[in-house]
Amino acid sequence: MKITQILPLISFMFLLMANNILMASSQLIRVTVKNDIRDESISIHCYSSEDDLGVHSLSYGTNFTWHFHVNFWGTTKFYCDFNTTKHGSGNYGVYTPTLSRDQCRIHCLWSVEENGPCVKENNSKRTPWCQNWKNITRRSLLLGFSPSPNLLPSFDDGEEADD
Secondary structure (H helix, E strand, C coil): CCHHHHHHHHHHHHHHHHHHHHHHHHCEEEEEEEECCCCCCEEEEEECCCCEEEEEEECCCCEEEEEEECCCCCCCCEEEEEECCCCEEEEEEEECHHHHHHCCCCEEEEEEECCEEEEEECCCCCCCEECCCCEECHHHHHCCCCCCCCCCCCCCCCCCCCC
16 A cells, blocks of 8 residues: 555544533533531632642632633642541542543533532432542541441542642
8 A cells, every 4th residue: 555545634633622521621511619507607728730720718609610620631639628627628620531521521510518528420329429538527437427438539640639
């Protein structure tokens, strides 16, 4: 086979791959964090390597939402520090490539609950994927709250954000 016969095929494959990469990086992603702990306000600080979204205080039933585009390489990651006064705290990957592929494609809906944060796929009947608090408060232990044995292992690829 001559190079003149192969060149159009290689060009077509390159254009197809480039189109797929551009489509993936142009998709608008939404992340929502909701406080579902009754009678408690929580503090959240969310950020990526490019964006710091600031510290927000969420009273019960309120949420914080942001939108972004995944970078060209598909490596965009967002983290949040969650702090409660009665239950626990920790740093969690709220949007990572693994999480977006396996749990929430274009809308990551996080529910902060007594045992820890849970991600729910929007409009899905799937069971939420939850993580225990990484740091349990002494008060939480005194009140009898303990990590749920039914929770799955960490989805944030074992990474914590670089401070």
